[in-house]
Amino acid sequence: MATATLDKKVSVPRPKIRRTECFIDGKWVAAQSGKTFSTVCPATEEKIADVAEGDAADIDLAVKAARKAFERGPWKTMSARQRGKLMYRLADLLEENLDELAALESLDNGKPVADARAADVPLTIQCLRYYAGFADKIHGSTIPIDGNFFCFTKKHPVGVVGQIIPWNFPMLMAAWKWGPALAAGCTVVMKPAEQTPLTCLRMAELAQEAGIPDGVLNVVPGFGPTAGGAIVAHRDVDKVAFTGEHLTAQIIMRNAAETLKRLTFELGGKSPNVIFDDADLDAAVKGAHFGLYFNQGQCCCAGSRVFVHESIHDEFVSRVASMNQSRVVGNPLDLSTEQGPQVDQAQFDKIMGLIESGIKSGAECVTGGKRVGDRGYFIEPTLFANVDDNMEIAQREIFGPVMSVLKFRDMDELIERANNTIFGLAAAVWTRDIGKAHKFAAEVKAGTVWVNCYDVFDAAAPFGGFKMSGQGRELGEDGLRPYLETKTVTIAMD
Numbered sequence: 001m002a003t004a005t006l007d008k009k010v011s012v013p014r015p016k017i018r019r020t021e022c023f024i025d026g027k028w029v030a031a032q033s034g035k036t037f038s039t040v041c042p043a044t045e046e047k048i049a050d051v052a053e054g055d056a057a058d059i060d061l062a063v064k065a066a067r068k069a070f071e072r073g074p075w076k077t078m079s080a081r082q083r084g085k086l087m088y089r090l091a092d093l094l095e096e097n098l099d100e101l102a103a104l105e106s107l108d109n110g111k112p113v114a115d116a117r118a119a120d121v122p123l124t125i126q127c128l129r130y131y132a133g134f135a136d137k138i139h140g141s142t143i144p145i146d147g148n149f150f151c152f153t154k155k156h157p158v159g160v161v162g163q164i165i166p167w168n169f170p171m172l173m174a175a176w177k178w179g180p181a182l183a184a185g186c187t188v189v190m191k192p193a194e195q196t197p198l199t200c201l202r203m204a205e206l207a208q209e210a211g212i213p214d215g216v217l218n219v220v221p222g223f224g225p226t227a228g229g230a231i232v233a234h235r236d237v238d239k240v241a242f243t244g245e246h247l248t249a250q251i252i253m254r255n256a257a258e259t260l261k262r263l264t265f266e267l268g269g270k271s272p273n274v275i276f277d278d279a280d281l282d283a284a285v286k287g288a289h290f291g292l293y294f295n296q297g298q299c300c301c302a303g304s305r306v307f308v309h310e311s312i313h314d315e316f317v318s319r320v321a322s323m324n325q326s327r328v329v330g331n332p333l334d335l336s337t338e339q340g341p342q343v344d345q346a347q348f349d350k351i352m353g354l355i356e357s358g359i360k361s362g363a364e365c366v367t368g369g370k371r372v373g374d375r376g377y378f379i380e381p382t383l384f385a386n387v388d389d390n391m392e393i394a395q396r397e398i399f400g401p402v403m404s405v406l407k408f409r410d411m412d413e414l415i416e417r418a419n420n421t422i423f424g425l426a427a428a429v430w431t432r433d434i435g436k437a438h439k440f441a442a443e444v445k446a447g448t449v450w451v452n453c454y455d456v457f458d459a460a461a462p463f464g465g466f467k468m469s470g471q472g473r474e475l476g477e478d479g480l481r482p483y484l485e486t487k488t489v490t491i492a493m494d
C-alpha cells in the first residue's frame with residue numbers, strides 16, 4: 001500500500017452544500033419534529049452538515065404529495081413522451097454538474113473522486129437516459145381469446161412507490177430507482193441512506209430545475225427503522241423498492257405483509273470469481289482485483305470469494321499482493337487516490353472484526369489487515385490466502401477491501417462450492433475455454449455472470465439476485481416491469 005507523494009496530489013475543490021432539508025411537494029422543508037442528524041465525512045470523521053431527520057410525519061406528507069401528483073396534476077395528464085423529455089433534461093443537468101456531483105459524492109461517501117467522475121455520475125446519467133427513452137415505448141398487447149371478443153392489455157403505473165436506498169452508490173442507486181418509476185408514470189417517495197443523503201437531495205433540486213412537477217419526486221432523509229419503516233408501513237404506498245442488506249429486507253417483507261405491497265429487493269452477495277489455469281492471468285489478476293477492491297469493497301456484487309486453480313494459486317496471490325502494496329490509499333478528494341475510507345465507524349468495525357476472524361480461523365493474511373492512519377475509516381487492502389469454504393470470511397458478506405482466495409482443482413467440485421452460499425447475486429469466470437465458460441454460466445446460481453470481465457454494468461442489462469440476493473430485477477426492460485400493472489380489457493363484439 002502506498003500514499004501519494006504530496007507534490008503529486010491534486011485535490012478537487014470541496015463542493016458547496018446546497019440542500020439539507022426534506023424535499024416534499026416541490027418545497028424544501030425542515031422535518032416536522034425539527035430534528036436533524038449529522039452527515040459525516042468518512043475521511044476526516046468531521047461533520048459535513050446537519051440534515052433534516054424525517055420520520056413518519058414527514059413520510060406521510062410526502063406520500064400525500066406523491067398521491068396527489070399521481071392522481072391529479074400534470075404528471076397524470078402528461079404524455080409519456082413529455083415525461084421522457086423531462087428525464088432527459090434531468091440527465092443533461094446532471095452532466096452539466098458532473099464535477100460538482102462527483103465531489104459531493106466523494107465527500108459524503110468517501111469514494112475516490114476519480115471513481116465518482118468515471119463511474120458513479122456517468123452511469124447515473126446513462127440510467128436516466130435509458131429509461132427516458134423507454135417512457136414512450138410502454139404498451140400492452142392484443143390477445144386472440146376464444147369467442148367474439150376483443151381482448152387487449154394496457155400497462156398502468158403501479159402508483160406511489162417508496163424507494164429505500166443504500167450508501168455505497170448513492171446517486172446511482174437513486175437513478176436505478178427513479179428511472180423506471182418515472183418512465184412508468186409512478187410518483188416517488190425516496191429515503192436515501194442516513195450516511196449519504198447529500199447527492200440525492202442535490203439530484204432532487206436538479207429534477208425540479210428540469211421541470212419534473214411538484215410531488216412527483218419527494219426525498220425524505222432519515223433513519224431506517226423510522227423514516228424507512230414509515231414508508232414500508234404506509235397504507236397509501238403501492239410498492240417498495242429496496243436495496244440493502246438481506247436482514248433489512250426480511251424486516252421490510254414482514255412489515256409490508258399488512259398492506260401486501262409490491263416488493264422488489266436488490267440485496268447482498270458473496271460472489272464467486274473463478275480463475276482457471278488457462279485464463280489470461282494478467283487480465284484475470286487485474287479483473288479480480290478491480291472486482292473486489294473497487295469502491296473500497298463496498299459493492300453488493302464484489303467478487304469476494306476468488307476461486308483460483310491450484311496450479312496458478314501462488315502466482316495469483318503474489319500478483320494481487322503486489323498490486324495491494326502499490327495501491328494509493330488516502331484523501332478521496334485527491335485525484336490520484338485509488339482507495340478511500342469505508343463509509344462509517346459501524347462498517348469499519350464490522351470489517352475489522354471479520355479480518356480478525358479470518359486470522360483466528362487460520363487463513364493466511366498476505367497483505368493488509370490493519371487500519372490506515374488514526375483518522376478516518378481507512379483499512380489496508382487486505383488479502384487472505386488458504387481460505388476454507390466454511391470460514392466466516394468465506395461465508396459472510398464483508399463489504400470491505402478484503403479478498404479471500406480459495407484453491408480449487410476441477411469444475412464439478414468448483415460449481416458445488418461456488419453455489420455453497422445463501423446468496424446468488426453475481427459470479428465471474430476467467431478462462432480461454434468457451435466450453436468451460438458456458439458450463440459455469442449455466443450452472444452457477446447467480447443473476448449476473450461475467451466471463452473474462454468483472455463489474456460490467458449497463459442500464460440496458462438486468463441486474464439482481466437469485467436466492468437471498470434479491471427479488472426481481474433492476475435495469476433493462478425487466479427493471480421496468482415491477483413499476484407497471486397489467487390491465488386486461490375484454491370487449492364483447494356482438
Ligand code: ADP
Nearest residue numbers: 165166192193223224225228229244245248251
Ligand atoms: P447497511 O447495513 O449497508 O447500511 P441497510 O439494509 O441497513 O444496509 O440499509 C439500507 C437502507 O435501508 C438505508 O437507507 C437504511 O436507512 C434503510 N433501512 C434500514 N433499516 C430499515 C428498516 N427497518 N425499514 C426500512 N428501511 C430500513
